[in-house]
Amino acid sequence: MTSLEGSSVQPLLDISGLNVVYPSRRGNVQAIFDLNLQISPGEFVCALGPSGCGKTTLLGVIAGMIRATTGKVLLEGTTINGPRPDIGFVFQQPTLLPWYSVLDNVLLPIRNLKRPVAEYRAKAEAMVEMVGLARFMHHYPHELSGGMQQRVGLARALIHDPKLLLMDEPFAALDAMTREKMSLELQRIWSETRTTVLFITHSIPEAVFLSDRIIVMSPSPGRIFEDGGNDLLRPRTLQTMADPKFNEYSSRLRSLFQDMTH
Numbered sequence: 001m002t003s004l005e006g007s008s009v010q011p012l013l014d015i016s017g018l019n020v021v022y023p024s025r026r027g028n029v030q031a032i033f034d035l036n037l038q039i040s041p042g043e044f045v046c047a048l049g050p051s052g053c054g055k056t057t058l059l060g061v062i063a064g065m066i067r068a069t070t071g072k073v074l075l076e077g078t079t080i081n082g083p084r085p086d087i088g089f090v091f092q093q094p095t096l097l098p099w100y101s102v103l104d105n106v107l108l109p110i111r112n113l114k115r116p117v118a119e120y121r122a123k124a125e126a127m128v129e130m131v132g133l134a135r136f137m138h139h140y141p142h143e144l145s146g147g148m149q150q151r152v153g154l155a156r157a158l159i160h161d162p163k164l165l166l167m168d169e170p171f172a173a174l175d176a177m178t179r180e181k182m183s184l185e186l187q188r189i190w191s192e193t194r195t196t197v198l199f200i201t202h203s204i205p206e207a208v209f210l211s212d213r214i215i216v217m218s219p220s221p222g223r224i225f226e227d228g229g230n231d232l233l234r235p236r237t238l239q240t241m242a243d244p245k246f247n248e249y250s251s252r253l254r255s256l257f258q259d260m261t262h
Contacts, residue, residue: 010077011038012196013062013164018071020057031057033221035071039164044190044197046207047215048253050260054222055200059166062198063089075164085113088162088195090170094149096141102128103137106155113160120159127155130189147178151185158193167199171206180238183209187236204257208249209236216256225260 020032032054039045049055060066061073064082073080075087088109096105106124110117128137131151133144141149150170157165171179183206190197201207207214211230218225232245240246 009040012041012043012076013037013039013198014072014074014077015062016072018058018061018073019069020054020061020066021069030221032061033223035223037215037224037227039196039198041163041196042194043212044199044210045213045215046199046201046211047217048201048204048207048257049217049222049225050219050257051202052220053217054220055217056168058217058222059089059168059198059200062164063087063166085109085160086163088157088160088165090150090153090157090165090167092169092172094141094146094153096149096152098141101138101140102133102144102152105141105152106159108156109160115160124155124159127159128152130192131155132185145178147174147182150174150182154186154189158189158195163196165195165197167197169200169202172202179203179206184238186210187234191235204250204253205241205246208232208246208253209240214249214253216253216260218260226256 015035015037018032018035019030022029022031035058047055047058057066061068062080064080064084064087097108100108103124106127107117107120110120125137128134131154133148133151136144136148141152144152153170171182174182187210199210208230213227213229215224216226217223230249232240232243232249
């Protein structure tokens with residue numbers, strides 16, 4: 001188990017007593033119940049859970065797009081009460097602007113933040129190169145594959161050096177081989193940037209491959225059912241998936257889901 005209790009490391013993200021309740025015609029619907037979570041600087045945390053358990057709601061609250069009903073959500077000790085520039089977001093779909101080139105799509109947050117674009121152009125080019133798309137710098141989204149578009153989305157989310165990167169099932173729409181390749185690429189990029197990541201996924205192997213730590217959310221209303229560390233050696237390769245410890249983690253998580261949903 002991973003915990004910050006007794007540690008001198010201050011959490012980057014600190015969530016305590018989080019409840020999210022949506023009003024509806026049939027009465028209030030509780031999406032998240034008494035959720036507590038701390039994430040340290042530089043950690044890569046994956047969140048697993050059944051459909052409808054509140055994973056995307058949780059990301060929405062952290063991103064400042066959904067208001068908490070009760071509880072505290074702090075980033076470096078300050079309350080998150082709306083969208084903020086030190087949080088990046090990678091969506092399920094790349095949501096690129098079709099009339100912008102790869103480079104201009106990566107620079108979009110800089111324009112939105114009203115920062116001087118010219119000062120970030122060299123960095124944007126370096127980000128495009130880092131995600132392996134240097135040859136496609138001036139191509140448009142319709143000229144890219146789904147995996148390439150998602151790489152652009154990742155570069156765009158990192159261009160302004162966010163303290164926290166939220167990723168909402170970013171590889172779910174990709175085919176299995178592309179998904180594996182993107183997991184390898186994300187691990188490489190994370191090892192270079194060491195950005196703190198909270199990554200939502202439905203895929204147990206994806207969570208085990210990518211994470212330092214895995215949180216498992218219960219069926220609705222969402223709460224943290226289990227919070228456990230992942231000590232598989234890095235860097236991880238496709239051969240890691242044949243490691244007995246990898247299979248042990250994956251089998252245990254599957255059993256946990258069976259027990260939780262019966």
